[in-house]
């Protein structure tokens with residue numbers, strides 16, 4: 001079953017929802033939040049492992065993570081288990097009881113870090129994001145990523161008709177190098193968020209999760225260590241709040 005349908009934005013009442021996006025390291029950001037203050041975490045960390053794995057030749061990085069002058073577009077989150085455990089412990093602390101968390105993984109990081117999620121949350125399943133079109137890869141070319149779905153306490157899904165393979169086309173024209181389709185986050189919210197929930201993404205990038213949160217009638221709190229990401233995400237949310245239109249993903253091109 002494909003789940004690539006686009007849901008229409010809910011313009012009514014959008015302006016009454018709050019968005020708080022800070023330029024901050026994910027762990028510092030989470031530490032600044034009170035205990036049990038968010039209702040749903042949906043996040044897409046910038047793991048360093050895959051890029052280190054993909055370095056070849058003279059240290060060339062495959063992909064879009066560079067800007068002129070050889071510097072990468074943005075910092076990556078250290079893949080060491082201690083840092084990741086600290087991140088997960090903070091996620092658990094800020095999440096209310098009986099709530100869900102979705103964490104995106106590339107294949108490399110899923111094998112190195114994915115099992116650690118079990119130390120902090122009750123892992124329910126791994127969802128496959130089928131991007132439809134082929135990406136890069138030295139052996140089999142990559143077409144999917146994974147999303148670990150877990151809970152803190154017990155909570156039923158709001159939708160019981162969703163498969164664990166989500167067919168959502170990758171974005172070809174992106175304003176931000178790792179910008180994900182809003183539809184991915186919409187599916188997470190359709191399954192796990194009630195209107196009025198506080199949705200949190202500590203690696204918010206261009207703000208795709210924030211757009212999904214606003215459209216679902218939720219508040220959003222998030223962070224990114226990169227100033228350009230924060231500027232982009234804030235202006236994107238301003239546009240969605242004022243007009244209902246997402247300037248980075250126009251609806252006709254999202255089918």
Ligand SMILES: C[S@@+](CC[C@H](N)C(=O)[O-])C[C@H]1O[C@@H](n2cnc3c(N)ncnc32)[C@H](O)[C@@H]1O
Pocket residue numbers: 024025026027044045046074075076077176178179180181202203204205206207208209223224225226229
């Ligand atoms: C995979 S991208 C997120 C993309 C986002 N989901 C979107 O749709 O635009 C990961 C983001 O994490 C940010 N980042 C890297 N290290 C970070 C850290 N230590 N704390 C917070 N953000 C960090 C990067 O700047 C990047 O924007």
